[in-house]
Amino acid sequence: MRGLRVPRGLPFVLPYLPFLIVFGIAPTIYALDLAFTNATGGWAWFHNFVRTFDDYRFVPAFKHILLYTSVWLAMLVVIVVGLALLLHGRANRVSSTFRFIFYMPGALAGAASVLVWLFMLDPVVSPGRFLLQHVLGATLFAQSIAPGNLPFIFAMIAFWTGAGGWIVVMYGALNTIPHDLEEAARIDGASPIQIALRLKLPLIRKWIAYMVILSFATGTQLFVEPQLVNEASLGLVPDTWSPNQLAYQLAFRYADFNGAAAIAVDLLFIGLVGAFLIVTRTGLFRTDD
Amino acid sequence: MKINRRAFALVALVAAIAASLVSATAGGAARHAGVSGSLTVWVDSVRLPAAKLYAKTHPNVKLHIVTFDGDGNGATTLQAKIQLWNRTGNGWPDVIFSEQVNDPVWMASKPFDYAANLEGGVFPEKIINQIPKPSIAQCTVNGHLVCVQDNLAPEVLYYNKKLMTQFGYQVPTTWQQWAQIGDDVAKNHPGYIIGTVGDSYGHWLYLWADQCPLSTLKSANTVLINASDPHCTRMASLLDPLIANKSVSDVTVFSPDFAKQYGGDADKVLMMPGPAWYALAVFRDTLKLPAGEWTATTPLRWGTEPVVTGQVGGGPWIISKHTKNMAAAVDFVQWNVAGAKLNTKVANYSAIAPGLPSYTPAATAWLNWLGKDPFFASPPGAAIGKAANQIWQGWGLVTYPDQPVWSNSVVTQLVAGKSLSSLLPALGQGLSQAAQAAGYKVVSK
Numbered sequence: 001m002r003g004l005r006v007p008r009g010l011p012f013v014l015p016y017l018p019f020l021i022v023f024g025i026a027p028t029i030y031a032l033d034l035a036f037t038n039a040t041g042g043w044a045w046f047h048n049f050v051r052t053f054d055d056y057r058f059v060p061a062f063k064h065i066l067l068y069t070s071v072w073l074a075m076l077v078v079i080v081v082g083l084a085l086l087l088h089g090r091a092n093r094v095s096s097t098f099r100f101i102f103y104m105p106g107a108l109a110g111a112a113s114v115l116v117w118l119f120m121l122d123p124v125v126s127p128g129r130f131l132l133q134h135v136l137g138a139t140l141f142a143q144s145i146a147p148g149n150l151p152f153i154f155a156m157i158a159f160w161t162g163a164g165g166w167i168v169v170m171y172g173a174l175n176t177i178p179h180d181l182e183e184a185a186r187i188d189g190a191s192p193i194q195i196a197l198r199l200k201l202p203l204i205r206k207w208i209a210y211m212v213i214l215s216f217a218t219g220t221q222l223f224v225e226p227q228l229v230n231e232a233s234l235g236l237v238p239d240t241w242s243p244n245q246l247a248y249q250l251a252f253r254y255a256d257f258n259g260a261a262a263i264a265v266d267l268l269f270i271g272l273v274g275a276f277l278i279v280t281r282t283g284l285f286r287t288d289d
Numbered sequence: 290m291k292i293n294r295r296a297f298a299l300v301a302l303v304a305a306i307a308a309s310l311v312s313a314t315a316g317g318a319a320r321h322a323g324v325s326g327s328l329t330v331w332v333d334s335v336r337l338p339a340a341k342l343y344a345k346t347h348p349n350v351k352l353h354i355v356t357f358d359g360d361g362n363g364a365t366t367l368q369a370k371i372q373l374w375n376r377t378g379n380g381w382p383d384v385i386f387s388e389q390v391n392d393p394v395w396m397a398s399k400p401f402d403y404a405a406n407l408e409g410g411v412f413p414e415k416i417i418n419q420i421p422k423p424s425i426a427q428c429t430v431n432g433h434l435v436c437v438q439d440n441l442a443p444e445v446l447y448y449n450k451k452l453m454t455q456f457g458y459q460v461p462t463t464w465q466q467w468a469q470i471g472d473d474v475a476k477n478h479p480g481y482i483i484g485t486v487g488d489s490y491g492h493w494l495y496l497w498a499d500q501c502p503l504s505t506l507k508s509a510n511t512v513l514i515n516a517s518d519p520h521c522t523r524m525a526s527l528l529d530p531l532i533a534n535k536s537v538s539d540v541t542v543f544s545p546d547f548a549k550q551y552g553g554d555a556d557k558v559l560m561m562p563g564p565a566w567y568a569l570a571v572f573r574d575t576l577k578l579p580a581g582e583w584t585a586t587t588p589l590r591w592g593t594e595p596v597v598t599g600q601v602g603g604g605p606w607i608i609s610k611h612t613k614n615m616a617a618a619v620d621f622v623q624w625n626v627a628g629a630k631l632n633t634k635v636a637n638y639s640a641i642a643p644g645l646p647s648y649t650p651a652a653t654a655w656l657n658w659l660g661k662d663p664f665f666a667s668p669p670g671a672a673i674g675k676a677a678n679q680i681w682q683g684w685g686l687v688t689y690p691d692q693p694v695w696s697n698s699v700v701t702q703l704v705a706g707k708s709l710s711s712l713l714p715a716l717g718q719g720l721s722q723a724a725q726a727a728g729y730k731v732v733s734k
Contacts, residue, residue, distance in 0.1 A: 056722045124546040140546055142487070142539075142704040147697075234362045234489040234541065235696035252369035253689075254727065255400045 034261030084170035103164035333359025440644030442602035443676035475534035497599030506685030516717025552576030585669035
């Protein structure tokens with residue numbers, strides 16, 4: 001049976017394959033090639049990796065991204081799953097209204113949302129002035145985006161652009177849970193909270209893992225948010241805040257494509273390790289349960 | 290460099306202006322009949338009205354105008370683009386305007402290697418000879434002239450004549466007198482300010498102006514950076530009490546907060562050290578300060594030392610060494626620098642010449658025109674014109690931008706309550722790291 005599934009699935013992935021090869025696999029191979037060679041094309045072993053690691057901006061950039069990704073993933077898992085579970089327990093009309101409301105901030109994609117956030121973070125014009133002043137203690141834009149606040153601010157921006165979409169996905173996942181299971185649990189005397197935590201949560205575990213893998217990769221590759229805030233703040237935020245920005249600067253300010261590729265490969269490695277851990281720990285691709 | 294804040298207003302003007310210019314075009318077109326062909330130019334939004342006027346007055350030249358961010362504030366737009374064009378071997382624009390005064394340094398060096406050498410009659414000598422020496426020096430990279438500055442941006446001291454008289458202050462000529470007024474303002478007129486250090490170029494206004502060696506080129510690849518030099522520390526010590534007593538702000542003039550607190554009818558700016566283009570772009574158009582109160586005086590000096598000043602901007606025109614139409618490229622730059630800015634009668638002159646023109650005859654015309662503007666209490670022109678020759682030459686232009694280092698190592702900490710003196714070491718270290726990353730050898734003596 002398993003052998004037959006492959007050719008049957010092929011037409012479904014076929015339209016995707018050429019794009020995967022041209023825009024995914026080929027650039028990866030190119031990056032690997034650049035990362036292990038020098039500017040003249042000679043084999044450089046790990047020289048580019050050592051060199052970029054020694055760069056004074058390398059460690060801070062990875063520290064930023066570590067904190068940012070942790071905060072963001074934690075918010076994503078707890079709040080998205082929490083809200084989806086809450087919604088799933090509501091009557092249909094209420095829940096569809098809320099799904100729509102949660103989804104709305106996500107309609108402001110990427111760069112556009114950052115521009116809105118720039119206003120949100122400026123205490124002079126922000127409708128959330130009260131929060132900025134009392135939570136962040138900021139009366140100036142420069143104080144809102146103080147270095148210590150940045151990982152949390154970027155996590156918040158990323159959360160609100162992505163959360164709505166994931167809530168919809170999780171809601172869809174919850175709908176795949178057979179109704180009889182829930183019914184049976186209720187008859188056995190489980191409370192709504194028990195149903196949510198003991199029954200629904202384990203059944204959408206793979207979806208959560210899927211969300212975490214994708215978000216982890218996106219998180220470590222953060223670029224647009226710090227880049228735009230850097231430009232909008234006229235340089236108050238360094239232009240090498242995240243590793244991806246550092247790679248961009250190396251490539252385009254210093255013409256060091258090999259160094260940039262080395263950082264790209266670092267990020268690829270981190271993404272692969274992260275994905276491997278999550279896949280093996282959650283049994284994402286196990287089909288027999 | 291910050292002039293682009295007026296971009297939207299200027300762009301909005303263009304449509305209306307284009308119509309009114311038709312009558313003025315005939316003469317111009319006839320004069321440049323010799324130039325033709327197609328020409329691609331990259332300009333920031335501030336230079337757009339002038340570029341459009343060129344297109345209008347030169348129908349023989351097929352002008353493609355591309356607007357971009359101007360590469361200001363240490364952006365890497367042009368570095369990225371030029372590298373990509375170099376990789377593909379085509380696509381270079383014939384002429385680029387950059388807001389970043391140091392851009393020609395890397396544009397004329399490997400691996401970018403974009404800027405054409407303008408010597409040997411490529412660009413008319415009679416124009417080059419009429420541009421102040423400091424400006425020519427800034428456009429000279431590895432011994433060759435590779436750009437022409439569109440405008441000059443020497444720093445002067447602007448002051449509110451009405452308020453100074455009302456408060457009974459003498460116009461200061463030294464930093465010490467200026468600081469003394471600051472102390473008095475804090476005590477007797479709290480809320481008023483005598484300057485701000487919160488701009489991304491604050492170090493140019495205060496440290497460049499006091500000959501602090503943060504960017505002194507010893508040779509093409511060696512830069513002297515010494516933030517503990519007395520020229521740096523004495524200025525920081527002068528500023529710290531003023532920042533603490535709020536007579537010197539730590540907010541950028543371009544923030545809505547600054548405009549709200551000090552601009553418009555609040556009218557709380559008593560004095561401000563600032564570059565030539567502040568005259569209209571900042572005081573009149575950004576801060577919307579009341580008319581009839583402002584003027585400028587010579588740059589402040591340290592005690593009895595000779596007058597030297599800083600600089601903020603002075604965006605250059607760079608011609609591509611890959612251009613297929615050098616005649617038109619030169620004509621375009623020449624027209625921008627020495628043609629269009631001479632005619633103060635043109636309807637949108639303030640958009641065509643937003644800053645002090647580098648070409649001396651145009652500068653004279655511009656300063657006269659500026660003096661007649663009802664915004665000023667008395668003509669600021671004399672001080673501004675003279676300051677163009679007083680810019681401290683010890684601040685060399687380097688391939689890396691230094692503003693981001695000032696912004697993220699100093700400004701972010703000033704607003705968090707640290708003193709400038711305590712941040713100088715971090716500034717020096719940040720600049721040294723940036724210099725080394727860009728391939729410079731850093732020395733401290």
